[in-house]
Amino acid sequence: MFRYDNAELANEYSFGVDAQGEQETSDLQRPLSTEDVSDLQQLHNEQELESAYEPSSMQRPPSTIEGLRIPDSTNMHEPPSMQRPRSLTELPAVRRPDSPTRMEDMNEFSDSEDSLLKRVRAADGVSDQQEYHDAQTVSPFPGASAISNTKTVSQLSERDTTAADNGDGMSGATSKVRVQRKSLDQDVANAGAFRPSDGERAQLIERWKNAMAEEERLNVLQHQMESQMRASWSADMSPNFPPKFLCMRPVVSHNIGSVPESRRRYVKISYINWMVTCVTIVANAAVSITIAFSPDKSGHEGAQGGNPIQTTLLSLLYLLGIPLGFITCHFPLYKACCTGLSTRHMVSICGLFIGMLSCLFMAIGPVNTGACGLLLLLDVCDSKSVNLAIPLGIVLGIWTIEVFYFMYCLVAQWRLYRMDVNLQSEARRHIASVVGA
Structure with missing residues (x-):
């Protein structure tokens, strides 16, 4: 595993501090004490823990501090590159691995990053589906989003293939293809459980044909009844009472045959x-x-x-x-x-x-x-x-x-x-x- 030395760690946290005059420069060039180094170690531990819970596309290489050399009490003087910031809250942001100058580091730390993420997620009980969802999370850095997502998916696929070759299909991270294949197999199995047999299918088709024929017959009968009703209605509406032999013109329509039986x-x-x-x-x-x-x-x-x-x-x-x-x-x-x-x-x-x-x-x-x-x-x-x-x-x-x-x-x-x-x-x-x- 790659380890930072004491000079690189100091440079990582001091490269963003701007000089604001010679007076400020002289104040910041004092050596780091043991308490300062302890604070830096604690800060690195917190950042490493936070990086373990971030998606792969947003993680930065774990800046381990195992190789950090703590100076002795007798030798507290360090070069100017180890200048101490004015306060811990003003520390510059750690440079992300998506920077063009850190692409080699990102490729180099990918193995340790995956192993660390796998251990943390196994300890927290995070499922493979959640891991896949986190892998597809869009990075806030446009340049690193596509690269990180592509690399993470490929790594998941490679680990899934390796796990399958070893005989343990559930030990690796589930890839997108595997999730889709499992979902498709489950849908096919559920559909097969409700699939009717050939005899039932034939009965359903026969019942459907009978229903369609009955509907057609009812439609024809309805049209006939409507036409008859229109014809009878027009005939019934014509005035026929009083009868013509009374030398009067018919006024109303009177037909007892139209009364229900x-x-x-x-x-x-x-x-x-x-x-x-x-x-x-x-x-x-x-x-x-x-x-x-x-x-x-x-x-x-x-x-x-x-x-x-x-x-x-x-x-x-x-x-x-x-x-x-x-x-x-x-x-x-x-x-x-x-x-x-x-x-x-x-x-x-x-x-x-x-x-x-x-x-x-x-x-x-x-x-x-x-x-x-x-x-x-x-x-x-x-x-x-x-x-x-x-x-x-x-x-x-x-x-x-x-x-x-x-x-x-x-x-x-x-x-x-x-x-x-x-x-x-x-x-x-x-x-x-x-x-x-």
Whole structure:
């Protein structure tokens, strides 16, 4: 191992001190004492320990002090090259091995540097991967960074090859190629552990083909359904009610076939009930006008205390219930069953309630209101002919049936409303669970 002598060690620490006048030069040219040499030895030990923990690209040659000759107490005089600095804190920085004049020293100290670094790292328990990472650390000196890194990597590779030849693959420092090879071998081993067999691979391919075929079939079916829905929607949107034989232009689209199968019968019954209501309104007007102008039992025309003009006008006014019954009762129910919207259901329930109140009023039948109800029947039995009570009783029975029918429709529509609301809530929860909202 290369050793510094006493003169070189002194020159290493005194070459950077500038002369600042003859007075300062005379003060600095006094000989080194034993305490000064001890301080220099301690400083060298600290620098050597710090250099052991630096990466290879930043290390400087270990300036050992084994060859330092400590002067005797009787011979303390040294040449001017051993001039003592003014203080230990003002010592100049030790010249790095990356200096162009010290390249030979760097090559010469490489073996001792590696052995020292290996001993220190083995004592501290530093892994090979950390050693490789330190070897790749960029040096703060641009010129020495590339040289040191290249030399360190080559030295690691050479030592790794030597260790492998000796039969101890883990004793040397791990090179970059070795780390990459180990990582690649580990990845291949992990991939081989999960590699499916030929039979499993064939099953996976078959399942994938079946899934693709099913997806294609569903796409074709979806396109067909969308085209059919667009065609049916355009056909359903064309107005077709009222029918043309009524000498009126169609206003709304009414197609019971577009109603879901489970509710189609219910909608048909509602439509038939509206037609029955139309006939009942016409019969009510005819019977009430006839009773208003028929003579009473005493031989006087008109009912006792009756007003035939008022009865006739109100009876004719009730004929407006034909289109109003379709608008308020049947059509909202039809749209609610087609769409299932909660707002449509609420509108239909309100319309059915209005229809029930109207039928109830007609079934009660106050006198002089044009309604063929119970009160008018009692008045006719007292003041009119008994033959007039027969058609009046028939109309009264129809109004009574209408009342009970509207009650049934209210209950059924409320159930449908609750059913559709629950289905929509469940559908929203399902979509939220699938999407993750």
